[in-house]
Amino acid sequence: xxxxxxxxxxxxxxxxxxxxxxxxxxxxxxxxxxxxxxxxxxxxxxxxxxxxxxxxxxxxxxxxxxxxxxxxxxxxxxxxxxxxxxxxxxxxxxxxxxxxxxxxxxxxxxxxxxxxxxxxxxxxxxxxxxxxxxxxxxxxx
Amino acid sequence: xxxxxxxxxxxxxxxxxxxxxxxxxxxxxxxxxxxxxxxxxxxxxxxxxxxxxxxxxxxxxxxxxxxxxxxxxxxxxxxxxxxxxxxxxxxxxxxxxxxxxxxxxxxxxxxxxxxxxxxxxxxxxxxxxxxxxxxxxxxxxxxxxxxxxxxxxxxxxxxxxxxxxxxxxxxxxxxxxxxxxxxxxxxxxxxxxxxxxxxxxxxxxxxxxxxxxxxxxxxxxxxxxxxxxxxxxxxxxxxxxxxxxxxxxxxxxxxxxxxxxxxxxxxxxxxxxxxxxxxxxxxxxxxxxxxxxxxxxxxxxxxxxxxxxxxxxxxxxxxxxxxxxxxxxxxxxxxxxxxxxxxxxxxxxxxxxxxxxxxxxxxxxxxxxxxxxxxxxxxxxxxxxxxxxxxxxxxxxxxxxxxxxxxxxxxxxxxxxxxxxxxxxxxxxxxxxxxxxxxxxxxxxxxxxxxxxxxxxxxxxxxxxxxxxxxxxxxxxxxxxxxxxxxxxxxxxxxxxxxxxxxxxxxxxxxxxxxxxxxxxxxxxxxxxxxxxxxxxxxxxxxxxxxxxxxxxxxxxxxxxxxxxxxxxxxxxxxxxxxxxxxxxxxxxxxxxxxxxxxxxxxxxxxxxxxxxxxxxxxxxxxxxxxxxxxxxxxxxxxxxxx
Numbered sequence: 001x002x003x004x005x006x007x008x009x010x011x012x013x014x015x016x017x018x019x020x021x022x023x024x025x026x027x028x029x030x031x032x033x034x035x036x037x038x039x040x041x042x043x044x045x046x047x048x049x050x051x052x053x054x055x056x057x058x059x060x061x062x063x064x065x066x067x068x069x070x071x072x073x074x075x076x077x078x079x080x081x082x083x084x085x086x087x088x089x090x091x092x093x094x095x096x097x098x099x100x101x102x103x104x105x106x107x108x109x110x111x112x113x114x115x116x117x118x119x120x121x122x123x124x125x126x127x128x129x130x131x132x133x134x135x136x137x138x139x140x141x
Numbered sequence: 142x143x144x145x146x147x148x149x150x151x152x153x154x155x156x157x158x159x160x161x162x163x164x165x166x167x168x169x170x171x172x173x174x175x176x177x178x179x180x181x182x183x184x185x186x187x188x189x190x191x192x193x194x195x196x197x198x199x200x201x202x203x204x205x206x207x208x209x210x211x212x213x214x215x216x217x218x219x220x221x222x223x224x225x226x227x228x229x230x231x232x233x234x235x236x237x238x239x240x241x242x243x244x245x246x247x248x249x250x251x252x253x254x255x256x257x258x259x260x261x262x263x264x265x266x267x268x269x270x271x272x273x274x275x276x277x278x279x280x281x282x283x284x285x286x287x288x289x290x291x292x293x294x295x296x297x298x299x300x301x302x303x304x305x306x307x308x309x310x311x312x313x314x315x316x317x318x319x320x321x322x323x324x325x326x327x328x329x330x331x332x333x334x335x336x337x338x339x340x341x342x343x344x345x346x347x348x349x350x351x352x353x354x355x356x357x358x359x360x361x362x363x364x365x366x367x368x369x370x371x372x373x374x375x376x377x378x379x380x381x382x383x384x385x386x387x388x389x390x391x392x393x394x395x396x397x398x399x400x401x402x403x404x405x406x407x408x409x410x411x412x413x414x415x416x417x418x419x420x421x422x423x424x425x426x427x428x429x430x431x432x433x434x435x436x437x438x439x440x441x442x443x444x445x446x447x448x449x450x451x452x453x454x455x456x457x458x459x460x461x462x463x464x465x466x467x468x469x470x471x472x473x474x475x476x477x478x479x480x481x482x483x484x485x486x487x488x489x490x491x492x493x494x495x496x497x498x499x500x501x502x503x504x505x506x507x508x509x510x511x512x513x514x515x516x517x518x519x520x521x522x523x524x525x526x527x528x529x530x531x532x533x534x535x536x537x538x539x540x541x542x543x544x545x546x547x548x549x550x551x552x553x554x555x556x557x558x559x560x561x562x563x564x565x566x567x568x569x570x571x572x573x574x575x576x577x578x579x580x581x582x583x584x585x586x587x588x589x590x591x592x593x594x595x596x597x598x599x600x601x602x603x604x605x606x607x608x609x610x611x612x613x614x615x616x617x618x619x620x621x622x623x624x625x626x627x628x629x630x631x632x633x634x635x636x637x638x639x640x641x642x643x644x645x646x647x648x649x650x651x652x653x654x655x656x657x658x659x660x661x662x663x664x665x666x667x668x669x670x671x672x673x674x675x676x677x678x679x680x681x682x683x684x685x686x687x688x689x690x691x692x693x694x695x696x697x698x699x700x701x702x703x704x705x706x707x708x709x710x711x712x713x714x715x716x717x718x719x720x721x722x723x724x725x726x727x728x729x730x731x732x733x734x735x736x737x738x739x740x741x742x743x744x745x746x747x748x749x750x751x752x753x754x755x756x757x758x759x760x761x762x763x764x765x766x767x768x769x770x771x772x773x774x775x776x777x778x779x780x781x782x783x784x
Contacts (some may be wrong), residue, residue: 027425034429041433045440071505075437078501120432120518124439131440138498139448 003077006062008093010036014104015056021111021118028118032058035104037072040096042103044079045127045134050101082138142279142710143739144189148221150236151207152191153184154777156770161779162763163711165739169762173754174743174779176767181777182743185767186715190289192220192235194282195255195272202237203248209775211248214241226279226709232258280710283310287702288710288737292692292717311667314706315636320629327622334615335359338596341608348604351595358592365585372578379571386564393557396546403542410535417528424521434505435518441502448495460484636705637663644701645672647735651728652693661698669698693725696732703737711739718748727753734760 010033012018021028021035029035036059043049064073076096083099086092110123145164149155163172176182191205203211206218219236234256240249255272257264266272280288287310312318339359342352459470460483467475475483600612645660652658660672661681669681671694681694703712718726730753733740742749754761764782 029428030425031429034433037433038428038436041436045436071434071508074501074504075433078497081497118428120428120435124436127436128439131443134440135443135447139444139495
């Protein structure tokens with residue numbers, strides 16, 4: 001734990017989609033940070049990165065230092081240490097942002113295909129199909 | 142009255158002369174007429190009514206005359222009925238003689254006539270009163286509503302309080318009318334006889350004063366009786382008005398109910414929208430806090446199961462050993478690629494990498510159960526779907542109730558208040574009249590008692606032989622009157638009970654809801670009341686049954702009346718099955734043979750199909766087809782089907 005410094009900032013290439021899912025009456029999330037974690041999880045599970053420029057900053061990593069976000073931080077730190085590539089902290093953090101946007105791409109596709117909705121049971125079902133391969137990949141078996 | 146033949150001459154859509162055999166036998170008593178709309182079915186029904194009852198004005202006659210015929214030359218339209226009644230043979234004809242008249246002008250009628258031939262001999266029908274008397278004897282127009290009827294219209298008996306003439310018509314059918322008329326006549330005779338008794342007193346000097354007292358009492362009684370009749374009529378009128386107000390108020394109550402239902406639905410909708418909003422918030426909270434965990438848990442669980450926490454340490458140690466020895470455990474010398482990979486394993490610290498996953502798995506798997514999360518989410522989704530469905534149905538209900546209400550709700554309160562006010566005034570007036578009626582009746586009874594007591598005292602005195610004789614006659618008339626009244630009460634009670642029984646059996650046989658409607662009862666005004674399963678009774682018009690159910694109830698009542706009537710007549714039904722569903726239709730068709738000695742049905746092809754007709758085949762005496770004349774589509778032709 002605490003591999004990632006609290007001053008790290010969260011960026012995305014999908015600011016519109018972030019707004020769509022977190023603002024207005026049809027919002028599906030109350031917070032962008034929480035959406036970021038879902039994106040990162042999906043990116044991790046699907047081993048997907050998005051390498052587009054990420055000009056939109058929305059929050060600092062310190063948000064996850066709140067005790068209520070301990071579980072989320074545990075997931076982020078796990079992905080940071082397991083999947084993120086880079087020679088230093090900054091490079092690794094940039095990779096985390098790429099993985100998160102990779103997951104947001106998957107979520108966006110799901111949102112469009114589900115009639116502008118987020119169906120959690122469908123997302124998990126899709127993820128379950130690739131878990132075996134992903135476990136092998138991560139563990140290097 | 143059992144019709145054997147009907148002859149039409151230039152009547153309605155029937156050009157020239159047509160004779161139709163309508164004779165029946167006890168076994169084959171049903172005659173069917175089949176025709177599309179506007180071919181002349183109803184004209185047949187109207188021809189019969191025209192022949193029996195004529196028209197109230199000569200202007201009305203022209204609608205019965207064939208349109209083609211009236212434009213060709215001077216001519217004649219007539220309807221002749223040949224029938225049996227009370228074992229006598231009758232032939233009655235109503236005819237109109239007209240001058241050739243274009244269709245856009247009022248028909249020039251020269252003469253109209255009504256003739257009766259009884260057992261081959263012409264009857265003398267000189268005046269309109271003679272005609273009425275004769276028809277009253279055969280089938281009074283008032284009573285004909287129970288014999289010649291439109292299937293669609295008879296449901297009116299159950300939907301509104303029936304017209305007052307229904308009571309009179311039913312009394313006529315049951316043969317009570319004649320007895321009531323006899324009572325009226327006897328009352329008049331009694332009054333005359335009382336006058337005679339008093340007149341005998343005046344012939345004896347010492348009783349002249351007593352005669353004057355009795356005359357005054359009798360005059361008082363006469364005036365008060367007239368006032369009582371007047372009050373009775375007012376009460377009847379006010380009762381009808383009150384009943385109409387009650388009907389209107391009931392309709393307003395229904396509107397009020399609808400408004401209340403709408404308000405309730407709107408309140409439910411608000412609550413449902415709040416439920417939806419709450420559930421969406423719960424789903425958002427789920428997405429915020431649990432979705433990523435839920436996505437990650439299966440991976441962590443599988444990883445933990447497959448890679449025990451100690452394995453990565455062993456791998457690191459093994460890699461370091463091999464690198465030290467530069468030889469694999471199989472004895473093979475390490476190549477460059479293997480060397481790099483092993484070095485990577487030791488340098489990239491797989492221990493910490495796996496350890497982070499194990500730590501994360503440890504944290505999350507302990508806190509969350511996979512299924513628990515899934516169930517929570519699915520429950521939220523299922524609730525959301527339920528709420529959305531509820532919202533849709535509530536919106537549909539509100540829209541339906543709104544269209545039912547239209548603009549009524551806006552003016553309801555004022556109209557309702559005015560109506561309530563009128564109803565209250567009417568109720569008060571009725572109450573006052575009833576009190577006045579009771580007071581008047583009391584006064585009359587006092588006067589009558591005083592009169593009777595004086596006459597009784599006089600009866601014990603030897604006044605004169607003439608007085609004694611007239612007084613004895615008076616007593617006799619009074620005894621007869623009392624007996625007839627008692628007889629009427631008995632006969633009414635027994636006939637009413639029999640009609641109720643027959644109608645109830647009929648109803649249970651043909652209704653689709655025998656578990657709801659178990660019988661029919663009649664009140665003193667012969668209005669229909671429905672017996673419900675729990676044995677309670679309610680006025681049929683208050684129950685507000687469906688159109689089809691109303692038709693079934695009215696049908697049962699008419700069937701019972703016809704079965705029991707003192708007036709024998711054919712049952713002629715136009716548009717018999719109008720709004721009935723298949724099951725009711727079948728049951729009613731099967732009941733036709735039991736409806737009367739002669740049943741004539743005028744139907745559209747879609748009302749009675751071959752299957753329904755086959756169900757009463759053995760009772761069908763004749764089947765006729767009514768069609769448009771292909772040569773002159775203005776006219777119709779009737780052909781009897783070969784059996």
